[in-house]
Amino acid sequence: MKRMLISDVVQSVPPSGIRRFFDLANQLPEAISLGVGEPDFVTPWHIREACIHALETGYTSYTTNQGLPELRREIAKAFCRDYSVDYDPDDEILVTTGVSEGIDLVVRSILNRGDEVIIAEPCYVSYKPTVIFAGGSPVTVATDLKNDFRVTADQIKEKITEKTRAIMINYPNNPTGATMGKKDLEEIADVAIDYDLLIISDEIYDKLTYDGKHTCFSSLNGMKENTIVFNGFSKSHAMTGLRIGYALGNSEIIGAMTKIHQYTMLCSPITSQMAAIDALRNGDAEMEKMVREYDRRRHLIISGLNDLGLDCFWGKGAFYVFPSIASTGMTSGEFAERLLLEKGVAVVPGDVFGDCGAGFLRCSYAASRDDIKEALLRIGEFLASIERVVQYNPPISGLE
Amino acid sequence: MDLALNVLEIIENDPKINISEIASLTGRSDREIRDCIGELESNGTIRKYKTVIDWDKVNNGYVYAVIEIKVSLERETGYNVVADRISRFPEVRSVRLISGDHDLSLTVRGRSMKEVAFFVAEKIATLPQVQSTATHFVLKTYKEDGVLLHEPEHAHRLSIVP
Ligand SMILES: Cc1ncc(COP(=O)(O)O)c(C=O)c1O
Numbered sequence: 001m002k003r004m005l006i007s008d009v010v011q012s013v014p015p016s017g018i019r020r021f022f023d024l025a026n027q028l029p030e031a032i033s034l035g036v037g038e039p040d041f042v043t044p045w046h047i048r049e050a051c052i053h054a055l056e057t058g059y060t061s062y063t064t065n066q067g068l069p070e071l072r073r074e075i076a077k078a079f080c081r082d083y084s085v086d087y088d089p090d091d092e093i094l095v096t097t098g099v100s101e102g103i104d105l106v107v108r109s110i111l112n113r114g115d116e117v118i119i120a121e122p123c124y125v126s127y128k129p130t131v132i133f134a135g136g137s138p139v140t141v142a143t144d145l146k147n148d149f150r151v152t153a154d155q156i157k158e159k160i161t162e163k164t165r166a167i168m169i170n171y172p173n174n175p176t177g178a179t180m181g182k183k184d185l186e187e188i189a190d191v192a193i194d195y196d197l198l199i200i201s202d203e204i205y206d207k208l209t210y211d212g213k214h215t216c217f218s219s220l221n222g223m224k225e226n227t228i229v230f231n232g233f234s235k236s237h238a239m240t241g242l243r244i245g246y247a248l249g250n251s252e253i254i255g256a257m258t259k260i261h262q263y264t265m266l267c268s269p270i271t272s273q274m275a276a277i278d279a280l281r282n283g284d285a286e287m288e289k290m291v292r293e294y295d296r297r298r299h300l301i302i303s304g305l306n307d308l309g310l311d312c313f314w315g316k317g318a319f320y321v322f323p324s325i326a327s328t329g330m331t332s333g334e335f336a337e338r339l340l341l342e343k344g345v346a347v348v349p350g351d352v353f354g355d356c357g358a359g360f361l362r363c364s365y366a367a368s369r370d371d372i373k374e375a376l377l378r379i380g381e382f383l384a385s386i387e388r389v390v391q392y393n394p395p396i397s398g399l400e
Numbered sequence: 401m402d403l404a405l406n407v408l409e410i411i412e413n414d415p416k417i418n419i420s421e422i423a424s425l426t427g428r429s430d431r432e433i434r435d436c437i438g439e440l441e442s443n444g445t446i447r448k449y450k451t452v453i454d455w456d457k458v459n460n461g462y463v464y465a466v467i468e469i470k471v472s473l474e475r476e477t478g479y480n481v482v483a484d485r486i487s488r489f490p491e492v493r494s495v496r497l498i499s500g501d502h503d504l505s506l507t508v509r510g511r512s513m514k515e516v517a518f519f520v521a522e523k524i525a526t527l528p529q530v531q532s533t534a535t536h537f538v539l540k541t542y543k544e545d546g547v548l549l550h551e552p553e554h555a556h557r558l559s560i561v562p
Contacts, residue, residue: 025560035560042555125562238555292401292409296425303424346559353562369425 013129018352021337025346032375034301034363035346037174039238039319043275044286047237050278051271059270065262067095067246068273074280075246083216085224091251094258095276097268099204099232099245101261104130106200106228106247107166109256111136116163117200120151121354122322124174124202131168139164142356145324148313149178153187160191166198167191172205172214172317175353175362177298179317182215189220192227198253199227204245205318207236207287210295212316218248225250233272235318236287237279242272294319297365297372304376305363308383319366322350326359328386336361342385343378403428407436408445415449452547456540462509464493464538465516467524468502470531479503482529491519502534513537 025035042048066072072089079085087093096102103126107117113135119127121140128138139159143149156167167188171180180188192199201217218227232245247257261267279287302321305312310323325335332349339345350360365372406426411417422433440446455461471482479497483504487495493507506524510516517535525533541549 022560026558029559031559033557033559036557037561038555038557040555040557042553292406295401296406296410299425299427303427348560348562 009133009135013132018333018349021333021340021349024337025340028340028344028346031340031344031346032367032371032378033346034365034367034372034375035348036364036366037320038240038366039235039290040366040368041238041290043238043242044279044283046282046286047239047275047279051242051275054271054274059274061270063267063270063273065258065267066093067268068270068277071095071273071277071280072246074277075248078280079216079248083219085216085219085248087248088251092248092254094247094254094261095268095273096232096245096247096261097265098234098243099202099230100126101265102230102232102245102247102257103127103200103202104134105257105260106230106249106253107131107134107136108260109253110165110198114163115165116161117166117168118156118159118164118197119168120156120170122149122173122175122350122357122360123168123170123353125352127168127170136165137163140354140356142354143176143178144356145311145313145322145360148315149173149176149322150180150184151188152184153191156188156191157195160195160197164195164197166200168200168202169217170202170204172209172315173320174205174318175320175348175350175357176322177315177318177320178313179209179212179214179315181212182220185215185217186220189217189223193222197226199223200230201227202230204230204232204235206231208291208294208319209317210291210298214317228253233276233279237283238290239272239275239279242269242275244268244272244276294365297367297369300369301363301365301372301376304372305379308376308380310361310379310383319364321363321365322357322360323363324360328383330386332358332361338386339379339382343382345375345378345382403432403436404440404445407433408440411437411446411449415451450545452544454541454544454549456549460511462511463513463516464541465508465510465513465520466536466538467506467508467520468498468534468536469504469506469524470501470533471503471529472531474529482527485527486524489519489523491516491523 072093075093076087076089079087107130111134115136116139117131117136118139118141120143131138141151141155141159143151199217206214218224218229228247228249230247233239302312302314305323309327310325312321312323315321332351336347336349348362350357350362410422419430419433423430483495486492491508491510493509496505498505508516510519520533520535
């Protein structure tokens, strides 16, 4: 075929430079992995039992596009209970095939060609490509270690143009583990109101908040109308493979998203929807147990990395820490690749999540305590070995 | 999270863990953890540090039976006297007062079925308060004290996902 097969838009998204590293890591299954962005717990048994029961009793059909009414009611109840925000199950809630789908739907619903979305980086890898696929243009804001990876109102204001349509944030954050308190979020909300921007708030890690309480963006004064909140079951209930999440927001945008969803996805898998109902009704105890265990591992890994001289701040959310490797003089990619090949420990180079992640690593503590301890030991050995290289091989050339 | 609850949850599943490791998991000092455990031991919250063993894996391991008992109550004394008498036999591993058709449920352990059967016939059934016994030998234990006695399952994950 002579003609170019692939569209300009898809071509404009650079192939992930990190693909080679991921492929390499996934070929070494015996490596200890701190590289995984999903729980190491298997879905709690009562939820799996609900899936099995759903299959046994013949729940294998389509559902309404928006998702089972019962599930939407349970979601509404949970948000009213946890955050005192009322969503109407009839037209303000859409059940999606994971938060991933929801994010795609919202940007496709609101963006005209060339419209801009401000994205706080480092961020989940899908945000920028999703905006580009929707014809929009991502504009990134770099957060940093100095400010514990929180985005500020001033940083956002600097990037606003007439084309800006939305601000996309994710707290608790993948990959940094950062959280934002109510005060911090209120400043962002003020910007959104002043400039009439939509907030796209991915709160998939809301339940994994340690030391403090998560603030749902739409619970801020006056923000329910111009916030689309995303959440799901992948992280809180260890249900990544069941592919289920939801979007909450004003009926106009949820309606537009439903229009795309109805033609492209039709509905989320019914088995997963049934499982999600059970997770909301009966899942708190098991979820809280997982959260308590994550919190122990968080203490273990953050103090361990700091003791090794890899600076990391005490992030209070998700299951990630984001240590700086500036002291080693290596790039994130070099460090990660050598650590994998020489010591059999997999971590993710920070720049995968945006340029400002350069010089950092993402380490996930969704790994057993034994694995975390062993990984810390090996990282320690690795650091010792590279220091020795510097000591015994002084640079031959001049200092400039 | 409440420190005592956190510590209990950690050592319930891992009694061999050392103090400084608990300290690093909870973000407290060794001293705080030592004090906390000391208090839990001395007030009787922590009764004993135990090991769960799959005796089926050991040659000449143990035979277990669940024994259900009906008792006739003497005036004034209630169940406690007979339960206490039964509890003192080392062969008896647990004693519970239960609802339903029977009154007490015991777990008894011995070296052979014969040994367990004779123990029940001679020592338990002959107690004056015991009206009847029903002995159920354990054929296989799948889960003991919250621990699965077969290979635990693992999440099937790739080693790297963003
Ligand atoms: C911030 C963030 N959003 C969304 C997702 C995807 O979630 P889902 O499984 O619901 O599609 C992830 C998964 O890693 C994530 O980290």
